[in-house]
Amino acid sequence: MSRFLxxxxxxxxxxxRVFEETEEVLIKDLKEKGLDVDEVVNTMRNAHGDLIPKVELEELIDTNNIHGWLQEKIRIVETRQAAIISKLMDKHGNMVLDVAKDVYCKMGRKYGEEVKGENIKDAPALYKALNNYILEGMPCDNVNSVVEKDDDHIVWNAVDCLHKNYWEAVDGDVQVYYTLRTGFINNFIETANGEFSYTFGIEKNNGLIIMKNVISK
Known part of the structure; x- marks a missing residue:
């Protein structure tokens, strides 16, 4: 592995960083709703790893193992957030899910606003912009496969769910994550370019579970 970033x-x-910021906003908003979350959050951060310090990447990363360091950080942030949400839902019920939905939608709008002025006029450009924010494993995982595209729509499928193992490791339900993810993407797309919308569905084909994603006018 190269030692150069x-x-x-x-x-x-x-x-x-976007994934961690979403976690921080979620904790803040849950507290503003009056929920007692500190014990669960602290326990899960002690068990699965704390937030990454707010310094430049060059000050943090192991340059002898760049790939491994980044992969480990993905494992930590996904597992920790799955654990926090799952344990807080166990403790406080669906109110936690409702707040999490609102947070993911809010974050989608926030980042959609960041790219709104970049003259993103077609579906492939929206897909490219989205992938600057949504966490889908390492680039070498190649989890997403674009199967259709033109200016007005783009369809990409995923057969391998990279998030399931993180949620199952903490006795959580990965469908919770897909609900949150869908809210994020919907709001990102509609904010970045209101002519487009996003749909998500799960299909079965020859025994395979296919997660179908569509951005279209």
Whole structure:
């Protein structure tokens, strides 16, 4: 593995940062609703790893193992957030899910606003912009496969769910994550370019579970 950081490493690290920021906003909003969350949050952060310090990537990363370091950070942030949400839902019920939905939608709008002025006029450009924010494993995982695209729509499928193992490791339900993820993407797309919308569905084909994603006018 190269000991030199490149744009792709910063790109991936920024997506991890987005995931962690979403967690921080969720905790803040749950507290504002009056929920007691500190004990669960602290326990899960002690068990699965704390937030990444707010310093530059160059000050943090193991340059002898860039790929491994980034992959481990993805494992930590996904497992920790799955644990926090799952344990808080066990403790406080569906109010936690309702707040989490609102947070993911809010974050989608926030980042959609960031790209809104970039003259994103077609579906492939929206898909490219989205992938600067949504965390879908390492680039080498190649989890998403674009199967259709033109200016007005783009369809991508995923057969391998990279998030399931993180949720199952903490006795959580990965469908919760897909509900939150759908809210994020919906709001990102509609904010970035209101002519487009996003749909998500799960299909079966020859025994395979296919997660179908569509951005279209």
């Amino acid at each position: 490149g744009p792709i490493h910063h790109w991936l690290f920024n997506k991890i």
